[in-house]
Amino acid sequence: MNSQPEVIAHRGGRWPETSENTLAAFTLAAEAGVGWMETDVHASSDGVLFAAHDADLSRIAGRPHLIRELSAAELDRLDLVDGGRLPRLGALFDALPHVEWNIDVKSPVSIAAMIRFVRARRVEDRLRLASFSDTTLTRLRRALPGVRTSAGTGETARFAAGALPFLPARGLLRLPPGLDALQVPMRWKRVPVVTADFVDRAHRIGLAVHVWTIDDPADMVELARLGVDGIVTDEVRLAQTTLSSLTGLSAGIPGRKGNSRRR
Template sequence: MNSQPEVTADPEIIAHRGGLWPDMSENTLDAFRAAAAMGVHWMETDVHVSADGVLFAAHDSDLQRIAGRADSIVELTAAELDDVELIAGGRLPRLETLLGELPGVEWNIDVKAAHSIGPMIRFVHNHDAADRIRLASFDSATLRRLRAALPGVRTSTGRAETALFALGRLPGLPAHGAAPLAPEVDALQVPERFKGLPVVTADFVDRAHRSGLLVHVWTVNEAESMRSLLELGVDGIVTDRVEMGLEVLARTRRSGE
């Protein structure tokens, strides 16, 4: 948590939606299994809720891109969603299934819509999942609601919170930025650049670590970018290219020995 002393952590590869694999759809049990078989411990996924309150791993709110259907996930029951065949193969997994099938994995879960907040809270309580997850959202208000209902559960920062942290580079402000962060925040999850401007700099990483925060960068699919970020000291690379990421990480570790 950000109230702790300076953080130190071994950098890791985080499988974005399970990673991209031949003949597999993103955000499917098969994709997450493939990443886990490579040794990945943290998976990134997104959740949307069905009409009857069941959380599914899916990035989009509808099925058009992944299944060629215009239906919104929230309009279909869990049983109906279980039967949807994805264009690239596989089916949407229930979040409960993912945690049950991959007990050694931890999950970075992006709560995409306001109507998924309540089901996410109930899921954490009902499945005793607090120690295996980190909750994320671009929306800082969503994260505040999740933290209030789930005190102690790890979260990343939303866009507004990240922007306030970034202001810590200015003279006279503390390392954690223009406002203190909630104790549940353990990670800044950011793009390498935003609107052409660098986000992840040596100062940003240093201030994060001095504030007790990890730095995870998304979504990085080029080997050279991965190397540069690891040299800056980031703690996690979120990537679709899991095998590449693991290879770059292994080489970086060997060169640092």
Template sequence: MPAHPYLAAAGPRVLAHRGLATAAPENTLLAFAHALALGITHIETDVHASRDGVAVIAHDAELQRVAGRPGGVAELDARALGRLDLGGGHGMPTLDAALEAFPEARFNIDVKSAAAIAPTAEAVRRHRAEHRVLLTSFSERRRAAAVRLAPGVATSASGPRFAAALLAARVGLRPLVRRALAGLDAVQIPERALGIETTAPPLLRAFHDAGVEVHVWTINDPTTMRALLERGVDGVVTDRADLAVEVLRSLA
């Protein structure tokens, strides 16, 4: 089966984790612009829902870490969230704004709350962005619901789906790996899970045999990036897209 358009370009891939926040606040349009200016194509980001039911780009449910104030994303409307100063006068953008500002970018979107499912899917459909969006969640219920509401998007394994695949791969049950990952386009995983090195060569082969790409997070050390890419992973999710681009060039 041909790859989803989100993954159609030749890899390996750099997925800029919340953009590039070395000179911009994370998960802002400026952070995304800095990452894309490096020539990469994929942005990893997160969505919550505002009080008025808009999909807004934010990793945390609470505002303290990024905005230095109490309260939660869900307590403010999208306009108020956009006026917050996350640093340098940059506010919390809506998913609509990001999809519109960067019409060629691929967005890897982690749906962080049940309230964000419908507005996220609506934004993707509104911008006809299904070909350039991957929707996922640690929760299988959220992941499946979001994908149902935005048919045609790519998707990666939830926590439970990946755990099942990992354990099956560990004992060599490849039919069960394929069953656990059926209908998915990628697994996006840490280097270790359940006490297991997730990219050990036999496991990596099992995931690839199931027809999914393997993206590893969150890798910021160039030596580790190089080792993983040489091992055969398909992408790294990183806070340091600038360093990852240099690693890719050195491997070309």
């Protein structure tokens, strides 16, 4: 094994007395040496992007509203159940200028806001865009040529078909410009997704493999031995310790890039 996987902080990671997807969480991850953050975005009613996994505010803020129903000013004033405030994506980019962002565009209504954000701030080199939706990714790629993206669910399934002996390594996957990573669960309904063949075929066609969300040290070790490029985790410190013990190197070195494997 030549190098260890990148540690990618899932929603900033899990830290004591700190809410997910907040500036405090992302700052702690950055201070721990993590160079890549994972988050999701939703747009306010006036088109401002906020870092949040859920479309609604019930779980994180105890409010019976969708994020898209409230203005940015209203969202700025909300207190989260576990403390802190919902951060604007722009505020995160400003506060942490040396980290990179893997951003899942959760809803079609957020696509236009994401495009405006990237164009206005010229942050193409600081992010990778993700979505389960192939349609969402197609729209983002067309509007933002050159921006890195991961594969959607359908694209990943077409790549997986490459395990069949009569298909090329890429399977049935077309390789659109900007696609640089497959981001997948370790298993799907107890069926292994990430195998030695999966990782090898991805690397042969220039794609990184990132696996989510991995909080078990045994899984981290197995994935590292398979040669994956990134591990998305809530347990940042645990992942760093586990991976460094395998290689003798420190995980999540400041300034390290996210194995983009640009073609």
